[in-house]
Amino acid sequence: MAYLQRFYDPTGKELKSFCARNTLDGASVATQVQDILSAIKKEGEKALQRYSKEFDGVTLASLKVGAQEFAEARTLVSDDLKDAINIAAANIHTFHSEQLSQGESIEVMEGVSLWRKIVPIKRVGLYIPGGSAPLFSTVLMLAIPAQIARCESIVICTPPNKEGKIHPAILYAAEVCNVKTIFKVGGAHAIGAMAYGTRSIKKVDKIFGPGNRFVTEAKTQVGSSACAIDLPAGPSEVMVVATNATSPRFVASDLLSQAEHGPDSQAMVVLISNDPDGWIDSLEAQLSAQVKDLSRSEYVEHSLAGSKIAVVWDHHDAINVVNAYAPEHLIINTADERGDEIIMFFTENAGSIFLGPYSPESVGDYASGTNHTLPTGGWARSVSGVSVDSFIKKITVQKLSEEGLNILGPTVHTMAVAEELEAHANAVAVRLEKKR
Amino acid sequence: MAYLQRFYDPTGKELKSFCARNTLDGASVATQVQDILSAIKKEGEKALQRYSKEFDGVTLASLKVGAQEFAEARTLVSDDLKDAINIAAANIHTFHSEQLSQGESIEVMEGVSLWRKIVPIKRVGLYIPGGSAPLFSTVLMLAIPAQIARCESIVICTPPNKEGKIHPAILYAAEVCNVKTIFKVGGAHAIGAMAYGTRSIKKVDKIFGPGNRFVTEAKTQVGSSACAIDLPAGPSEVMVVATNATSPRFVASDLLSQAEHGPDSQAMVVLISNDPDGWIDSLEAQLSAQVKDLSRSEYVEHSLAGSKIAVVWDHHDAINVVNAYAPEHLIINTADERGDEIIMFFTENAGSIFLGPYSPESVGDYASGTNHTLPTGGWARSVSGVSVDSFIKKITVQKLSEEGLNILGPTVHTMAVAEELEAHANAVAVRLEKKR
Numbered sequence: 094m095a096y097l098q099r100f101y102d103p104t105g106k107e108l109k110s111f112c113a114r115n116t117l118d119g120a121s122v123a124t125q126v127q128d129i130l131s132a133i134k135k136e137g138e139k140a141l142q143r144y145s146k147e148f149d150g151v152t153l154a155s156l157k158v159g160a161q162e163f164a165e166a167r168t169l170v171s172d173d174l175k176d177a178i179n180i181a182a183a184n185i186h187t188f189h190s191e192q193l194s195q196g197e198s199i200e201v202m203e204g205v206s207l208w209r210k211i212v213p214i215k216r217v218g219l220y221i222p223g224g225s226a227p228l229f230s231t232v233l234m235l236a237i238p239a240q241i242a243r244c245e246s247i248v249i250c251t252p253p254n255k256e257g258k259i260h261p262a263i264l265y266a267a268e269v270c271n272v273k274t275i276f277k278v279g280g281a282h283a284i285g286a287m288a289y290g291t292r293s294i295k296k297v298d299k300i301f302g303p304g305n306r307f308v309t310e311a312k313t314q315v316g317s318s319a320c321a322i323d324l325p326a327g328p329s330e331v332m333v334v335a336t337n338a339t340s341p342r343f344v345a346s347d348l349l350s351q352a353e354h355g356p357d358s359q360a361m362v363v364l365i366s367n368d369p370d371g372w373i374d375s376l377e378a379q380l381s382a383q384v385k386d387l388s389r390s391e392y393v394e395h396s397l398a399g400s401k402i403a404v405v406w407d408h409h410d411a412i413n414v415v416n417a418y419a420p421e422h423l424i425i426n427t428a429d430e431r432g433d434e435i436i437m438f439f440t441e442n443a444g445s446i447f448l449g450p451y452s453p454e455s456v457g458d459y460a461s462g463t464n465h466t467l468p469t470g471g472w473a474r475s476v477s478g479v480s481v482d483s484f485i486k487k488i489t490v491q492k493l494s495e496e497g498l499n500i501l502g503p504t505v506h507t508m509a510v511a512e513e514l515e516a517h518a519n520a521v522a523v524r525l526e527k528k529r
Numbered sequence: 530m531a532y533l534q535r536f537y538d539p540t541g542k543e544l545k546s547f548c549a550r551n552t553l554d555g556a557s558v559a560t561q562v563q564d565i566l567s568a569i570k571k572e573g574e575k576a577l578q579r580y581s582k583e584f585d586g587v588t589l590a591s592l593k594v595g596a597q598e599f600a601e602a603r604t605l606v607s608d609d610l611k612d613a614i615n616i617a618a619a620n621i622h623t624f625h626s627e628q629l630s631q632g633e634s635i636e637v638m639e640g641v642s643l644w645r646k647i648v649p650i651k652r653v654g655l656y657i658p659g660g661s662a663p664l665f666s667t668v669l670m671l672a673i674p675a676q677i678a679r680c681e682s683i684v685i686c687t688p689p690n691k692e693g694k695i696h697p698a699i700l701y702a703a704e705v706c707n708v709k710t711i712f713k714v715g716g717a718h719a720i721g722a723m724a725y726g727t728r729s730i731k732k733v734d735k736i737f738g739p740g741n742r743f744v745t746e747a748k749t750q751v752g753s754s755a756c757a758i759d760l761p762a763g764p765s766e767v768m769v770v771a772t773n774a775t776s777p778r779f780v781a782s783d784l785l786s787q788a789e790h791g792p793d794s795q796a797m798v799v800l801i802s803n804d805p806d807g808w809i810d811s812l813e814a815q816l817s818a819q820v821k822d823l824s825r826s827e828y829v830e831h832s833l834a835g836s837k838i839a840v841v842w843d844h845h846d847a848i849n850v851v852n853a854y855a856p857e858h859l860i861i862n863t864a865d866e867r868g869d870e871i872i873m874f875f876t877e878n879a880g881s882i883f884l885g886p887y888s889p890e891s892v893g894d895y896a897s898g899t900n901h902t903l904p905t906g907g908w909a910r911s912v913s914g915v916s917v918d919s920f921i922k923k924i925t926v927q928k929l930s931e932e933g934l935n936i937l938g939p940t941v942h943t944m945a946v947a948e949e950l951e952a953h954a955n956a957v958a959v960r961l962e963k964k965r
Contacts, residue, residue, distance in 0.1 A: 177943040184637045184937075191635055192645070197627035201620045201898045209628070212877050214911050226949040262947055298911040317749045317761060321911035325753060346956040353952040383959075387952055437926060441648050448928040453956035456929060459944045460937055462637045463925040475650050475734040475757035477923045487913045489899040490873065492884040493892060501620075501896055507613040508895045511698055513662040516789040516823055520782040520889035523819075 096380050096394075097362065097402040099373065103414070108403075112418045114470055115328065115357045115399045126281045126310040133285030138292035144282035151257040151277075156293050158259060158275040163268055166261035174262060177460070178229065182269050184462030185237045192481040193241055204497020209487040214321075216246040216295065217484060218287035219272075220302030220312075223252035223279050227260030228303075230458065234465050235301045235479065236270035242484035247272050248297065250287060252279020279304075284311035288320040299323070301466065301479065323479050327470035328357035331454055332420035334411050334436055336365045337372045338428035343450060345379035347424055350455055352396040353389065361418065362402040363411045365427065369404040376402075408432060412439045419443065419473040422454045442473045498524055532816050532830075533798065533838040535809065539850070544839075548854045550906050551764065551793045551835045562717045562746040569721030574728035580718035587693040587713075592729050594695060594711040599704055602697035610698060613896070614665065618705050620898035621673045628917035629677055640933020645923040650757075652682040652731065653920060654723035655708075656738030656748075659688035659715050663696030664739075666894065670901050671737045671915065672706035678920035683708050684733065686723060688715025715740075720747035724756040735759070737902070737915065759915050763906035764793035767890055768856035768879075770847050770872055772801045773808045774864035779886060781815035783860055786891055788832040789825065797854065798838040799847045801863065805840040812838075844868060848875045855879065855909040858890045878909045934960055 103111045132140040146152050170178075198208035219235040222228055232249065239247045249272055253259055259277060267275055276294055278286065284304075288311075290296030299321040300312060309326045316322035331351040333344050348360035366372060380397070384390045405411050408427075415423060419442035425433045426449060433448055440446060444467030445457055457463045466479035493501065502521045509517035539547045568576040582588050606614075634644035655671040658664055668685065675683045685708055689695055695713060703711055712730055714722065720740075724747075726732030735757040736748055745762045752758035767787040769780050784796035802808060816833070820826045841847050844863075851859060855878035861869045862885060869884055876882060880903030881893055893899045902915035929937065938957045945953035 173943050174947050177940040177947075180937075180940045181944060184641070187637045188633075188635060188643050191633035194630075197624075199624060199627055201623045205620070205892075205897055207624045207898050209916075210873075210876075210882070215877060228948060230944060230948060313753045317753060321908070342959050343956075346952070346959045349952040350950070350956045353950055383952075383955065386955070389951075393952065437646075440646075440924070441651060443924050446646070446924060446926040448926060449930075451929045451931050451934040451960055452927055453960060455941050455945055455950075455953040455956045456641075456934070456937060457925070457927055458941075458953060460940045461641055461927045461929065462643050463927050472757070473922070473924075475922070478925060480645075480923065480925075482918070482923070486909070486911070487916065487918070488876070488879050488882060488909075489893070489914060489916075490882040490884060491888055491893055491897045491899050493887045493897065494885075495887050498887040498892070501616075501892060504613040504616045504896045505891050505894075507609050508617060508666060509891055511610050511613075512664060512666060514786070514789055514891075515825075516782070516785040516819075516829065517891040517894060519819065519822070520779075520786045520891045523778050523782045524887055524889060 095377055096397045097373065097377065097400050100401060100403045102405060102410070103403050108414065108417055111401055111403050115359060122306050122310050126307055126314060129281045130285045130311060130314055133282055133291065134289045141278065141282055141286050141291045144280065145278050148280045148282065149252050149278060150255055151253055153253070153257050153277060156276045156278055158264065158277065162259070163264050166264035169261035170265045175265065178233070178266055178269060181230070181460035182233050182237060184460055185233055186241070188462035189238045189241050189481050196487065202497065202500055204494035205501055206492045208490050210490050212486050212488055213242040213244045214298050214484055214486060215244065216297040217244045218297035218300045219247065219249045220283060220300060220304055220308060221249055221251040221263060222304050222308070223254070227262050229260070229262040229266040230465065231302060232263055232266035232270065236267065236272045238464070238479065238481045239484050240270055242481050244484055248274040248276065248294070250276045250278050250283040253277035281307040281311035284308055284315060288315035301483070303466070323466060323483055324468055324476060325472050328359065329354045330359040330361065330420055330469055331422040331424060332361040332363060332415060332418055333424040334363045334365070334415065334427060336427045336429070337368065339426050340450065341372060341375040341379045343426065344376055345383050347453055348380065348397070348400060349383055349387065349393060350453070352393045353387070356396045358396050360397065360400040361420065363414045364402055364404050365407060365411050366404060367406065373402060408435055412436055415440055416442045419471045421467045421469045421473065422447065424452070424454060426450050444468045444473045444478050531813055532833045533809065533813065533836050536837060536839045538841060538846070539839050544850065544853055547837055547839050551795060558742050558746050562743055562750060565717045566721045566747060566750055569718055569727065570725045577714065577718055577722050577727045580716065581714050584716045584718065585688050585714065586691055587689055589689070589693050589713060592712045592714055594700065594713060598695070599700050602700035605697035606701045611701065614669070614702055614705060617666070617896035618669050618673060620896055621669055622677070624898035625674045625677050625917050630921070630923070632923065638933065638936055640930035641937055642928045644926050646926050648922050648924055649678045649680045650734050650920055650922060651680065652733040653680045654733035654736045655683065655685045656719060656736060656740055656744060657685055657687040657699060658740050658744070659690070663698050665696070665698040665702040666901065667738060668699055668702035668706065672703065672708045674900070674915065674917045675920050676706055678917050680920055684710040684712065684723070684730070686712045686714050686719040689713040717743040717747035720744055720751060724751035737919070739902070759902060759919055760904055760912060761908050764795065765790045766795040766797065766856055766905055767858040767860060768797040768799060768851060768854055769860040770799045770801070770851065770863060772863045772865070773804065775862050776886065777808060777811040777815045779862065780812055781819050783889055784816065784833070784836060785819055785823065785829060786889070788829045789823070792828070792832045794832050796833065796836040797856065799850045800838055800840050801843060801847050802840060803842065809838060844871055848872055851876055852878045855907045857903045857905045857909065858883065860888065860890060862886050880904045880909045880914050
């Protein structure tokens with residue numbers, strides 16, 4: 094059985110079809126989410142408690158994680174995992190610290206001083222999905238840049254399990270990042286609570302984090318009206334650029350790590366080759382072999398069904414396919430260092446790039462230090478992944494001296510009059526005492 | 530007659546009411562815009578031409594501005610205005626050039642190299658409103674940072690007048706910025722054309738620029754699905770912080786320049802004073818006097834009706850009001866340099882700050898060099914104004930050597946196993962030849 098749909102030298106409509114994402118109809122989700130958000134906005138805490146019971150399946154005396162639960166988590170997480178989390182946190186901290194901008198300052202003309210003042214976003218809300226796996230890595234990826242930006246309030250919402258508990262690794266990761274405010278609530282109602290505020294959860298200024306279709310839809314809906322959001326989110330995806338010299342075993346492992354994310358994940362290959370079929374057969378063989386070792390193999394096989402391979406002639410064509418698809422994760426592994434660098438150099442659209450044979454996506458997902466919250470679904474054309482930039486604002490400031498306004502004033506006056514905005518002109522005129 | 534609604538020491542609900550924006554019901558606009566966007570998406574050029582005829586009121590052989598029209602514009606713009614535009618463009622260029630980031634690069638561990646690659650957004654679309662005034666200044670504010678970022682394609686859409694022409698100052702400003710692709714089309718259909726692409730207008734990756742309610746609604750709708758947008762937009766606003774020592778004449782001129790923007794603009798004052806009424810009366814007198822000199826005085830008086838003044842005890846309270854309102858434009862003019870600086874220092878939420886008596890908003894609107902595309906409606910809590918940042922993406926790149934993966938691999942493996950993502954762990958394992 095072949096997993097990958099093969100495209101030979103796709104251009105035009107074929108390239109478009111190669112680049113198409115797996116999409117699901119979202120109309121009924123949108124309506125349900127709208128109802129949930131309206132209820133939270135209108136009824137606040139009461140609605141939050143009701144949905145918590147209905148969707149999270151628990152009734153809790155307090156949504157907030159207490160000190161004892163944090164203490165308990167410390168005893169439940171193995172030392173190995175603690176060490177790993179600490180190493181990952183250190184790398185993420187190191188790389189993201191470099192991103193903190195100082196703001197520029199310049200005197201553009203005599204007496205006309207301009208600068209940008211860097212200010213953290215005050216209140217941020219981080220959503221950490223529950224579901225099948227405890228995504229403590231996402232805690233690190235969102236809380237560390239928030240901490241570096243010096244956001245005053247950092248809160249986490251994450252759904253509890255049926256016993257009303259949060260996975261200890263999530264609590265441990267939060268503690269490593271000095272985040273102490275965690276609410277046991279998930280789903281669209283959690284997004285609504287952060288966007289509008291309820292008695293227990295204070296309104297935040299910006300919401301971050303991945304989630305299922307309900308969470309994503311809720312973020313989209315609040316994002317255009319109530320509260321900023323990090324990124325338009327969608328199913329995860331990887332694109333691997335390879336040649337006949339690339340290890341099919343490595344590529345298969347990368348495709349499978351994408352496939353295990355979910356049934357709508359996409360694992361894509363671009364193969365630069367003029368004799369592709371043997372290599373593709375080896376890749377298929379590796380996929381079959383490796384998938385057997387995975388406990389959730391059936392699930393992974395299902396999600397691999399949407400995977401595709403494009404065979405292209407040369408590096409130039411490969412770059413075209415990469416930029417047309419705009420992958421969230423791009424692994425460039427042509428088994429030739431110079432070739433990898435050329436493709437990287439000309440890549441315009443990607444969330445994060447993994448260069449060379451020893452840079453699997455999973456290093457960036459966890460511990461290299463780059464952020465794993467990245468644009469999906471082609472948004473890499475216009476949007477960057479989460480960074481410290483996502484947690485700050487840059488306020489421009491200008492200060493003119495009397496001399497500065499004397500010099501620049503006539504320019505402003507002329508332009509304002511030409512735009513037929515005479516009060517704008519007048520604000521300069523009264524200051525220059527040249528009252529009309 | 531008094532223009533300003535007075536609030537004395539507003540806190541709690543009163544402060545909330547002081548900070549409330551003028552809002553208009555948008556439901557019918559949303560439906561109309563949805564229909565227009567669907568038609569553009571489905572029918573492309575045909576729908577674009579139809580709406581162009583219906584809304585812009587003209588039928589044009591070509592939507593695109595030709596070389597002759599650019600040449601004609603050069604002869605129609607006065608030398609004075611050309612000089613003013615050139616000076617403004619130079620200042621905007623100087624300040625925005627400082628904003629171009631180089632990307633950071635670091636080796637976080639031996640053999641684990643990370644950096645951010647700065648890439649311009651390839652295709653950007655700039656919307657320039659038509660309407661009562663020719664907003665050529667907005668051309669400079671959007672096209673100059675796009676040019677500095679090196680966006681490959683910069684197109685402008687702007688509605689023509691009844692003769693099918695574009696104001697010459699808009700064409701001249703575009704030429705100064707080296708933008709040669711201008712389409713004579715305005716409204717929601719122009720946004721749809723840039724978001725989805727039609728025969729004449731190619732799809733862009735991000736849309737920038739202000740507009741009326743239809744344009745704004747269209748940007749919001751495409752922004753969550755088809756195409757990135759610059760900012761959530763809304764009516765313009767200014768907040769002036771003053772004391773009894775501040776010139777009421779200056780403040781009145783600033784409020785009026787805001788009021789002339791439109792009927793839903795807001796002009797707000799925060800007065801630090803324990804004896805406010807005399808100063809407020811002087812301000813009212815100045816407003817009455819200055820408004821008489823304006824040709825559109827009736828219109829301005831109407832829009833001043835939504836204006837408010839908050840009287841507070843001290844600088845601390847003033848800062849609280851400023852941060853609660855989160856103004857697009859903040860003029861800090863307490864007639865005391867040190868006091869101005871303190872308020873600036875503690876300002877967390879504002880689009881752009883104008884410091885001191887000689888920095889009216891109009892200098893930033895036109896020519897000081899800061900950008901005038903700024904967050905309104907309280908979005909300054911979480912969003913920055915347009916800058917070169919808005920036209921670039923930062924792609925993270927990581928390259929691990931074999932040694933690097935040897936060092937970091939076990940950390941990644943431990944975390945992946947703990948998140949129950951065994952294929953992620955396997956992608957490291959196969960590379961380290963430690964096949965399970």
